[in-house]
Amino acid sequence: MKKxxxxxxxxxxxxxxxxxxxxxxxxxxxxxxxxxxxxxxxxGHEAIEATGNPLPDExxxxxxxxxAILFGAVGHPKYDNDPxxxxxxxxxxxxxxxELGLYANLRPIKLFDExxxxxxxxxxxxxxxxxxxxxxxxxxxxxxxxxRKEQGAxxxxxxxxxxxxxxxxxxxxxxxxxxxxxxVTSVDKANVLESSRLWREVVQEVAKQYPDVTVEHMFVDAxxxxxxxxxxxxxxxxxxxxxxxxxxxxASQIAGSMGMLASASVGDTVGLYEPIHGxxxxxxxxxxxxxxxxxxxxxxxxxxxxxxxxxxxTVIKAVEQTLRDGYRTRDIADASTAxxxxxxxxxxxxx
Amino acid sequence: MKKxxxxxxxxxxxxxxxxxxxxxxxxxxxxxxxxxxxxxxxxGHEAIEATGNPLPDExxxxxxxxxAILFGAVGHPKYDNDPxxxxxxxxxxxxxxxELGLYANLRPIKLFDExxxxxxxxxxxxxxxxxxxxxxxxxxxxxxxxxRKEQGAxxxxxxxxxxxxxxxxxxxxxxxxxxxxxxVTSVDKANVLESSRLWREVVQEVAKQYPDVTVEHMFVDAxxxxxxxxxxxxxxxxxxxxxxxxxxxxASQIAGSMGMLASASVGDTVGLYEPIHGxxxxxxxxxxxxxxxxxxxxxxxxxxxxxxxxxxxTVIKAVEQTLRDGYRTRDIADASTAxxxxxxxxxxxxx
Ligand SMILES: CC(C)[C@H](C(=O)O)[C@@H](O)C(=O)O
Ligand SMILES: CC(C)[C@H](C(=O)O)[C@@H](O)C(=O)O
Numbered sequence: 001m002k003k004x005x006x007x008x009x010x011x012x013x014x015x016x017x018x019x020x021x022x023x024x025x026x027x028x029x030x031x032x033x034x035x036x037x038x039x040x041x042x043x044g045h046e047a048i049e050a051t052g053n054p055l056p057d058e059x060x061x062x063x064x065x066x067x068a069i070l071f072g073a074v075g076h077p078k079y080d081n082d083p084x085x086x087x088x089x090x091x092x093x094x095x096x097x098x099e100l101g102l103y104a105n106l107r108p109i110k111l112f113d114e115x116x117x118x119x120x121x122x123x124x125x126x127x128x129x130x131x132x133x134x135x136x137x138x139x140x141x142x143x144x145x146x147x148r149k150e151q152g153a154x155x156x157x158x159x160x161x162x163x164x165x166x167x168x169x170x171x172x173x174x175x176x177x178x179x180x181x182x183x184v185t186s187v188d189k190a191n192v193l194e195s196s197r198l199w200r201e202v203v204q205e206v207a208k209q210y211p212d213v214t215v216e217h218m219f220v221d222a223x224x225x226x227x228x229x230x231x232x233x234x235x236x237x238x239x240x241x242x243x244x245x246x247x248x249x250x251a252s253q254i255a256g257s258m259g260m261l262a263s264a265s266v267g268d269t270v271g272l273y274e275p276i277h278g279x280x281x282x283x284x285x286x287x288x289x290x291x292x293x294x295x296x297x298x299x300x301x302x303x304x305x306x307x308x309x310x311x312x313x314t315v316i317k318a319v320e321q322t323l324r325d326g327y328r329t330r331d332i333a334d335a336s337t338a339x340x341x342x343x344x345x346x347x348x349x350x351x
Numbered sequence: 352m353k354k355x356x357x358x359x360x361x362x363x364x365x366x367x368x369x370x371x372x373x374x375x376x377x378x379x380x381x382x383x384x385x386x387x388x389x390x391x392x393x394x395g396h397e398a399i400e401a402t403g404n405p406l407p408d409e410x411x412x413x414x415x416x417x418x419a420i421l422f423g424a425v426g427h428p429k430y431d432n433d434p435x436x437x438x439x440x441x442x443x444x445x446x447x448x449x450e451l452g453l454y455a456n457l458r459p460i461k462l463f464d465e466x467x468x469x470x471x472x473x474x475x476x477x478x479x480x481x482x483x484x485x486x487x488x489x490x491x492x493x494x495x496x497x498x499r500k501e502q503g504a505x506x507x508x509x510x511x512x513x514x515x516x517x518x519x520x521x522x523x524x525x526x527x528x529x530x531x532x533x534x535v536t537s538v539d540k541a542n543v544l545e546s547s548r549l550w551r552e553v554v555q556e557v558a559k560q561y562p563d564v565t566v567e568h569m570f571v572d573a574x575x576x577x578x579x580x581x582x583x584x585x586x587x588x589x590x591x592x593x594x595x596x597x598x599x600x601x602a603s604q605i606a607g608s609m610g611m612l613a614s615a616s617v618g619d620t621v622g623l624y625e626p627i628h629g630x631x632x633x634x635x636x637x638x639x640x641x642x643x644x645x646x647x648x649x650x651x652x653x654x655x656x657x658x659x660x661x662x663x664x665t666v667i668k669a670v671e672q673t674l675r676d677g678y679r680t681r682d683i684a685d686a687s688t689a690x691x692x693x694x695x696x697x698x699x700x701x702x
Contacts, residue, residue, distance in 0.1 A: 075542065080568065083541055083548035083555075090542045120476040120580055141492075141510060146545040153514045155549035159492060160507040189593075190434050191426065191441045194497040197434035198506035204434075217431065221600035222629075228579060228604040229471055242540075246597060249572035253579040278573075 001034040003306060006066040008059070008272075011044040011089060012279025013289040014072020020291035021070050021298040028302065028311045039066070043096065044074030044089035044279075054092030060099055063270060068305040070298060071274035077281050089279075098138050101268030103165065104172050106300075107133040107248045107276060108262070109231075111255050114323035118256035118332045121228065129231040129254050132180065134173040135244025137265055139165045140195075142241045161195045161240065166202040173238035174210040181235030183214045187223045187243055199240060220247070227251055252276055259290030259331040262297035264304050271305040273297040290329040292319055352385045354657060357417040359410070359623075362395045362440060363630025364640040365423020371642035372421050372649040379653065379662045390417070394447065395425030395440035395630075405443030411450055414621060419656040421649060422625035428632050449489050452619030454516065455523050457651075458484040458599045458627060459613070460582075462606050465674035469607035469683045472579065480582040480605050483531065485524040486595025488616055490516045491546075493592045512546045512591065517553035524589035525561040532586030534565045538574045538594055550591060571598070578602055603627055610641025610682040613648035615655050622656040624648040641680040643670055 007022050009015040022038060029036040041059035048054050054074075063069050074089040096102075109131040116123040144158030170186075177184045186203040188196035200217055207215040218226070220243045226233065227247065231254045239247060252258040261276040275293030283289055296319060303312035358373050360366040373389060380387040392410035399405050405425075414420050425440040447453075460482040467474040495509030521537075528535045537554040539547035551568055558566040569577070571594045577584065578598065582605045590598060603609040612627040626644030634640055647670060654663035 080542065080570075083551040088542065094543070120473055121471050122473055125471040142543055144507065148545065148549070150513070152549075154511065155545040156495065156509050156511040157544045157546050158507050158509055160505065162501070162505040164504075189596075191431065191439065192445070192493055193508045194499065194506040195508050198499070198503075200434040219431075221596045224575065224597045224601035225603055225609065228601065243597075245540075245572045246575045246594075250575035250579065250601060252576055258576065 001306065001308070003034070003067040004037050004039065004065070005301075006039050006041050006063050006069045008041050008043055008063070008069055008071040009046075010072040010074045010279065011046055011076055012073055012281045012284040013277075014044075014074070014279055016284075016287070016289050017275060017291045017294035018070055018072040021294035024295050024298045024315055025070070025301070028298075028308075028315065031314075032308070032311050034308075034311075043071075043092045045076035045078070047092060048087055048089065052087070054087060054089050055095045060096065063096070063100060063272075066270055068270060068301050069272040070294070070301060071272050072294070073275065073277065073279040075279040075281070094142055096272075097265065098143065100270060100272065101138065102265035102272055103136060103138040103267040104169050104265065105133075105135040105137040105244065106264045106266070106304075107135060107251075109133065109248070109251045109254050112260070112320060112323055114320070115256035115260065115332055119253060121231070121253060126231060126254060129234075130181075131231065131234045131251060131254070132176055132236050133244060133248050133251065134169055134176070134236065134238040135248060136165065136169045136239070136241050137244075138241075138267070140241035159193065159195045159242070161198055163198065163202055166199050167206060170203050170206040170238060173236050174206060174213050177213045177236040178210065182212055183216065183235040185216045185218055185223070185234055185237045187218050187220050187237060187239035187247065189220050189243075190217070191219060195240075203238070223247060224250060227254070248276060257290065257331045258293070259329060260292050260296070262293050262300050264297075264300045266304060271301065273301040273305075288330050290331050292329075295319060352657060352659070354385070354387050354418040355390065355416070356387055356652075357390050357392050357414050357420045359392050359394055359414070359420055359422040361423040361425045361630065362397055362427055363424055363632045363635040364628075365395075365425070365630055367635075367638070367640050368626060368642045368645035369421055369423040372645035375646050375649045375666055376421070376652075379649075379659075379666065382665075383659070383662050385659075385662075394422075394443045396427035396429070398443060399438055399440065403438070405438060405440050406446045411447065414447070414451060414623075417621055419652050420621060420623040421645070421652060422623050423645070424626065424628065424630040426630040426632070445493060447623075448616065449494065451621060451623065452489065453616035453623055454487060454489040454618040455520050455616065456484075456486040456488040456595065457615045457617070457655075458486060458595075458602075460484065460599070460602045460605050463611070463671060463674055465671070466607035466611065466683055470604060472582075472604060477582060477605060480585075481532075482582065482585045482602060482605070483527055483587050484595060484599050484602065485520055485527070485587065485589040486599060487516065487520045487590070487592050488595075489592075489618070491592035510544065510546045510593070512549055514549065514553055517550050518557060521554050521557040521589060524587050525557060525564050528564045528587040529561065533563055534567065534586040536567045536569055536574070536585055536588045538569050538571050538588060538590035538598065540571050540594075541568070542570060546591075554589070574598060575601060578605070599627060608641065608682045609644070610680060611643050611647070613644050613651050615648075615651045617655060622652065624652040624656075639681050641682050643680070646670060
């Protein structure tokens with residue numbers, strides 16, 4: 001198989017971890033006789049520094065002409081502490097999601113048995129938890145009109161959803177549920193928000209087309225609680241952009257660490273694969289970031305964009321074996337991890 | 352001391368638990384020689400059934416003329432499953448918060464040592480966690496303009512904050528921090544939302560007036576994760592209405608159960624005290640609801656609205672003693688609880 005992959009390292013630990021993800025893709029190509037060609041593109045703080053634009057046209061063009069994208073992260077503390085900054089790394093990320101039509105963000109939350117002890121949640125609560133989140137990614141308050149009024153003394157953002165946006169992500173969630181536990185939990189705040197009431201209406205309609213799938217509607221506050229209280233009660237979760245952002249980060253604790261979680265963003269065109277974790281400037285350049293989320297993102301890429309199931313499973317199995325052998329990066333180490341088995345990013349990427 | 356208290360049972364288990372909270376207030380009055388008079392008012396589904404209005408004027412008048420309000424919960428499954436309902440119990444709650452100017456919702460999250468085992472989070476992660484949330488309660492997407500466009504195919508809500516709204520709640524949070532761990536974590540999504548950027552700007556300004564307090568800004572997704580990963584790293588948390596709704600429900604898992612958490616809503620006029628838990632129709636009328644959150648709400652009422660510290664502490668100590676004696680309602684029972692010590696609502700309210 002011949003494929004073009006764009007590596008989009010972005011900011012912070014994005015560079016370190018995508019380097020490991022890329023290496024795994026190269027190894028897969030070699031072992032299974034595929035031809036993967038790689039190109040690099042810039043985004044985020046790095047792109048702002050170089051061009052003034054968080055998503056240069058050249059980057060977007062490269063991505064549009066590729067077969068899949070392996071992405072790191074964007075963000076920089078400089079902007080976080082300056083609420084008045086006009087150009088921000090995150091704008092690049094949001095524009096990319098919109099321009100590439102990446103409306104469905106899949107975030108599988110599955111605990112590797114070897115990491116049961118690394119979570120703050122009790123093993124007996126976690127064991128067997130296996131959740132697949134569908135976070136809507138190109139609508140909601142992320143893309144509604146926003147601004148200031150009254151000489152800047154009032155600020156607003158618009159949460160907004162249209163039927164077709166809810167329909168297409170709901171269909172993806174229900175279809176996925178058919179291949180899994182046959183249950184969909186739709187999360188909203190329909191007791192207060194009009195956009196959530198539309199969301200619930202549409203999900204109820206779509207649900208009728210999947211009589212074999214049980215549908216459950218949950219308010220976002222209750223879902224935030226239940227995810228910790230009883231993670232095993234969830235199968236597929238579908239929710240909007242903002243609630244999905246919050247709940248999937250929270251749910252990362254089910255998997256022991258954010259450092260283990262991969263995500264796929266798919267939609268109209270090319271697929272993009274990235275860790276859930278962000279740019280993590282506090283640990284950037286120290287060589288201690290966990291590369292497994294990027295490696296697992298590469299596995300998702302092989303599976304979803306290229307249909308290479310065997311190759312994808314080989315990567316996942318290799319990650320499992322590495323964990324079983326006792327190797328850990330610091331974020332997923334627990335008291336029982338032997339000191340000599342705590343690895344840096346690069347070494348972890350090699351094993 | 353002579354005081355007028357309005358009991359506002361509301362829907363579902365609201366009635367059962369406020370009955371227990373009221374009983375505790377009566378006992379306190381008797382033991383400490385106070386004169387508390389009680390009146391009842393209606394709100395929510397119950398009020399809709401009786402008058403068509405989720406917050407009858409009569410209820411509002413009674414509350415305005417009282418010294419404190421003990422509230423249960425509102426909500427009914429009937430409306431949850433009907434996204435098109437025009438009149439909803441929650442409208443009563445939101446209108447009440449707005450009309451009474453209850454802009455600061457205080458939610459203390461503290462684990463009773465006796466309940467360490469009842470949480471899904473590991474005891475060693477929880478031990479010593481003690482968080483005080485300040486959730487803004489009369490602004491944000493709860494009160495912004497909302498509606499439909501394009502023949503109902505698009506729905507929107509407006510997230511909106513003004514400087515003065517952020518200022519007044521920030522001051523409350525910083526003042527409280529001075530009496531505690533001297534740290535404030537402000538939670539927003541300033542990397543995306545304009546209302547969050549205003550929020551962050553104002554909190555940064557207010558922080559300058561409290562040089563003894565450390566301030567930290569955190570994105571809501573990171574906060575949702577960190578609350579589970581390391582709850583002890585928080586002292587006072589201040590956040591908007593929507594993020595506060597989600598994070599405090601999530602944080603209830605730190606306290607073992609929602610059934611243990613009380614909240615105080617204060618602002619311009621009379622204070623209102625209520626459990627964090629909702630109307631819980633699935634267990635309504637079964638006599639198994641945990642009344643401790645309502646009893647602890649009564650304790651907050653005595654402390655905050657009446658300044659009766661000793662009385663308040665006596666109630667909290669009684670709750671502690673009850674737990675130490677091994678008594679539990681079902682929600683906070685763990686495998687080690689002797690069967691005969693699992694109590695119903697009414698009995699728990701008596702001990
Ligand atoms: C960086 C930020 C804008 C982004 C988001 O909120 O979508 C991130 O948190 C994510 O989840 O990918
Ligand atoms: C019932 C609902 C409108 C309410 C809210 O979202 O504020 C509840 O969840 C709460 O936290 O008091």
